[in-house]
Amino acid sequence: MSPPAEGTLLRVEGVEIAFDGNSVLRGVDLEVRRGEVLYLLGPSGCGKTTLMKCMSGLLPPSRGRVTFEGLDLHGVAEAERDRLRLRMGMAFQGGALFNSLSVLENVAFPLRERTGLPEAEILAIARLKLAMVGLADAVPLLPASLSGGMRKRAAIARALALDPEILFLDEPTTGLDPITAAGIDELVTKLNAAFVVTVVAVSHDMASARAAAHRAALLGEGRIAALARPEELERSEDPAIFEFVHRRLRSHPSEASSDLFAGEGER
Amino acid sequence: MRYEVTRANGSARVRVEGALDRTAPGRVRPVVASLLEEGVAEVRIDLGGLERFDSVALVDLLETVRAGRTCGVPVRLERAPDALREALSLVREGTRLEAGLPGRARSPLERLGEVASPSLESLRRGFFLLVEVFDSAILGPFRGEKPRADRFVREVSLVGVNAVPLVVLIFLLLGVILAMQAAAQLRQFGATVLVADLVAVSLTREIGPLLTAILVAGRSGSSSAAELGTMVVSEEVDALRQMGLHPVRVLVVPKVLAFSLAVPCLALFADAIGIVAGTAFSALALEIPTGRYLEQTYQALYGSDLTSGLVKGACFGALTGTIACAEGLGVRGGPDEVGSATTRAVVSSIFAIILADAFFTTVFHGL
Structure with missing residues (x-):
């Protein structure tokens, strides 16, 4: 929560990732600016989450590198990487909350393990984080009894526990109703301002990006197909972008099929 | 600062x-x-x-x-x-950040109660489930309920048939161990041939059904509890209820019947394996001819030995199956609850088996 400094916080340079010979990312270049909210958009299975896990240091790239404040995230020693991870928070898609711990204990866990703060202060910070995401009343509950939206909020609270400089959100609004999703978008905007935290979110929800993102990157065929402000993406005439943003195919399916059977009428 | x-x-x-x-x-x-x-x-x-x-x-x-x-x-x-x-x-006015007051200190008696009450609760649940199972298994067909033959067959093969290799291995060793122990004592009286009596009676009346039941509790009781617990957690049990099906009839009755059939059958089989092992050991190490050993075994065994073993086995099986299912269906909350339910299922089953064995021994011998 130091005052915002301008510049690049995290840089992805020519990252390629392949699983069992199937290349998922084919040379991604991306720059995350300090203090911004950046959405990684794209259809299911395009490698958004893979890219984000690579950016957060969980998944090493096959080629290329990720730098965090100029340090090669996957090149540094394990201990150094662990120190860098203290400055990052990640809210996983399904929450990844520890099911055996209460919501409060989940948020207190990283504080307890990674700081030397006294117990009373740890619990107070955990309660504060939960209050900030609107879960003040859910403190004693177990993750199993949370609704989908509450689970996402709890995951965000845990990711924020150590006051990270960069917050990774994996599909923060997927599977939620539009009202709950809008609540999460609003929360992301507020947290971005309150914690001066840089946010990188993976989503296929254009509405979310429009509401919360400063910039949005569209992933396609293993590369960044477009990187612009969300409203610019919406105005784009590029077919691939248009299809994703407007949820329909640019060439009408019936036209395509009439092309296919064009010869039949002449017979 | x-x-x-x-x-x-x-x-x-x-x-x-x-x-x-x-x-x-x-x-x-x-x-x-x-x-x-x-x-x-x-x-x-x-x-x-x-x-x-x-x-x-x-x-x-x-x-x-x-x-x-x-x-x-x-x-x-x-x-x-x-x-x-x-x-x-972002923090709402009046949000409490400090924890509530610590709970009142509890007396040792209260703490003992906290430990004991889940076990009592588990026994109570098991008892009610057993009543339901009896009702459904015995009276159900008269009410026109469809018997679940296919599930029963599947459970019997899981609980019984698949346990055969383990039973063979364990009772081969156990037959030899019993014969060795018996020979060491009987040799002092020059009555080595009575090894056959000791092996046969101890196996059929006691060790066969008891150990088989404990094996089945560890092997199939645990997996049944985990299976049902997982079904509860993933709302499969609710899905059955929603379809108008009764989870006890569909899931529990075939399991309990399978346990009650599999344990006595396995026990009988285990007795035979143990006797074979005892015969082989006596022929090789004690120089008792096989024919003599088997004849001695035949004379030592009464029909009541076999029937008491079978009755015990059936009862142990029913107890194990019922407790495992009760623990499985009793899972509330998340997946980690499945693990503790599985542990409780095995521990409570073995405890119940020993209790029932004490009861049977009193009835068969004490009266």
Whole structure:
């Protein structure tokens, strides 16, 4: 929560990732600016989450590198990487909350393990984080009894526990109703301002990006197909972008099929 | 964190400078607390000099303000950085940050009760389930309920047939062990041939059914509890109910019947394997001819030995199956509950088996 400094916080340079010979990312270049909210958009299975896990240091790239404040995230020693991870928070898609711990204990866990703060202060910070995401009343509950939206909020609270400089959100609004999703978008905007935290979110929800993102990157065929402000993406005439943003195919399916059977009428 | 206090007209002004975060020592609250003790009328905290802060600062400032409120002294924050202001605005007025009062200390008796009541609850659940199973298995067909033959066959093969290799291995060894122990004692009286009697009677009346039941409890009781528990957690049991199906009839009855059939059959088989092992050991090591050994075995065994073993086996099987299912269906909450239900299923089953064995021994021999 130091005052915002301008510049690049995290840089992805020519990252390629392949699983069992199937290349998922084919040379991604991306720059995350300090203090911004950046959405990684794209259809299911395009490698958004893979890219984000690579950016957060969980998944090493096959080629290329990720730098965090100029340090090669996957090149540094394990201990150094662990120190860098203290400055990052990640809210996983399904929450990844520890099911055996209460919501409060989940948020207190990283504080307890990674700081030397006294117990009373740890619990107070955990309660504060939960209050900030609107879960003040859910403190004693177990993750199993949370609704989908509450689970996402709890995951965000845990990711924020150590006051990270960069917050990774994996599909923060997927599977939620539009009202709950809008609540999460609003929360992301507020947290971005309150914690001066840089946010990188993976989503296929254009509405979310429009509401919360400063910039949005569209992933396609293993590369960044477009990187612009969300409203610019919406105005784009590029077919691939248009299809994703407007949820329909640019060439009408019936036209395509009439092309296919064009010869039949002449017979 | 550095601070500077200035006082004027009964009100105090605390100027905070430097870092207020988890790496830096010093908090605002004790400073203000001592001012409140002095009895100042108002406290103003000047945050203009704050260079670095994190959630520690938020908690510290919120608790300081609250401390002032409980004393009836207004505590105000001045020149707070924008981000701090934003962060504080996210916290709803009146949110409790400190934990509630610690619970009252409990007496040893209360703690014993806390340990015992889940076991009693488990036995109670098992009993009611057993009543339901009997009702469904015996009276159900008269009410026109469809018997679940396919599930029953599947369970018998899981619980019984698949356990055969394990039973063979264990009872081969056990037959030899029993014969060795018996021979060591009987040799003193020159009655080595009675090894056959000892092996046969101890196996059929006691060790066969008991050990088989314990094996089945560990092997199939645990997996049944885990299976049903997982079905509860993933709402499969609710799905059955929603379809108008009764989980006890569909899931539990075939399991309990399979356990009640498999355990006596396995026990009988185990007896035979143990006797074979005893015969082989006696022929090789004690030089008792096989024909002589088998004849001695035949004379030693009464029909009641076999039937008591079978009755015990069936009863142990029913107990194990019922307790495992009761624990499985009793799972509430998340997946980690499945693990503890599985453990409880095995422990309670073995306990119930031993209790029932004591009961049977009293009935068959004591009366």
